[in-house]
Each structure stands twice: as C-alpha cells, then as structure tokens.
Amino acid sequence: MSLIKKYIYVLCLVAFMAVAAGCESEGPGEKAGKQFDEALNKAKESMQDMSDQAKEAYDQMSDQAKEAYDKAKESMEK
Numbered sequence: 001m002s003l004i005k006k007y008i009y010v011l012c013l014v015a016f017m018a019v020a021a022g023c024e025s026e027g028p029g030e031k032a033g034k035q036f037d038e039a040l041n042k043a044k045e046s047m048q049d050m051s052d053q054a055k056e057a058y059d060q061m062s063d064q065a066k067e068a069y070d071k072a073k074e075s076m077e078k
Helices: 003-022 028-077
Strands: none
Touching: none
8 A cells, every 4th residue: 555545544534533523422503403303393293283173174164064055955955
C-alpha cells in the first residue's frame, strides 16, 4: 500500500471515529427535533380523530336524509 493510501485510510478512520464519538450524546437540536416530532404526531392523530368524527357525522346525516327521502316518497305514492 502506498504512503498516500495509508494516510487517506488513517484520515478516514479518524474522521469516522470523530463522527461516532459525536453521536453518543444528544444535543439540544436533537431534543428539540424529538419534541417537534412528538408534537407533529399528536397533531396528526388529532386531525385523524377529527376526520373520523366528521365522517361518522356525515354518514349519520346521509342515512337520516335517505330515510326521510324514502318516507316522503312512500307518502307521495299513497
């Protein structure tokens, strides 16, 4: 192995070790990122719940309207 390749190998190894050492502790940016992710997930769940409730209300109103239509149609046929 040539001398330049050895230096490049050692340099890459040192850079990798520095990156690995930096990943051990959680900094304020990572903490803020986790809090943001949690808030985003809560908002997503809340919006899904609201969507489900709206769909249930729509389905119920649709059923009631269909029943009212059927009753009106029956009374007109008599």
